[in-house]
Amino acid sequence: GAVVSQHPSWVICKSGTSVKIECRSLDFQATTMFWYRQFPKQSLMLMATSNEGSKATYEQGVEKDKFLINHASLTLSTLTVTSAHPEDSSFYICSAPPAGEGGTQYFGPGTRLLVL
């Protein structure tokens, strides 16, 4: 199956700093990528849809100025958590649906963020 990578796999930062997470589709092009966050023992919550060449679409309740998304190319989307606070600590996962696979999407391995 298709491969999606994320970097970094984990990050610890101080409160108030910004953190950038990269999501790459390694062997296919993705005009759309999705960003999720997951708290322990909870479901994946869709944060936003990243669109190559246009603005991201954010889900209700997600602050677009807090979580900046840039879909720089057909294989790269980045999520920047700006002015991070301890409540932003979570597991962030991206996914991408390869074209022509009828709704299948492939997930990255996730990024664990801990804000101190």
Next chain:
Amino acid sequence: SQKIEQNSEALNIQEGKTATLTCNYTNYSPAYLQWYRQDPGRGPVFLLLIRENEKEKRKERLKVTFDTTLKQSLFHITASQPADSATYLCALYSGTYKYIFGTGTRLKVLA
């Protein structure tokens, strides 16, 4: 509002038995339903997709059923192995490539 329910409690079964996980949904008519496996600290891994006009889908030891009248999907793992121990998520297609995920059921296969 749309709601997806999976057994929130862990499911423990003996090795070799068939594990059956349930996914129920309300206020919804999804065109696709997917099942994923998620190991601790990792992203979900796609297992199977079933369409609304399909009753059953199989892949090796895995079988998924989709009953749009009952609004339910069942996920079966036959001849279960300890390596099958993980959390299994169901996800319903909500349009424009978006999926809504259930909270998952943690399966533990005992040797």
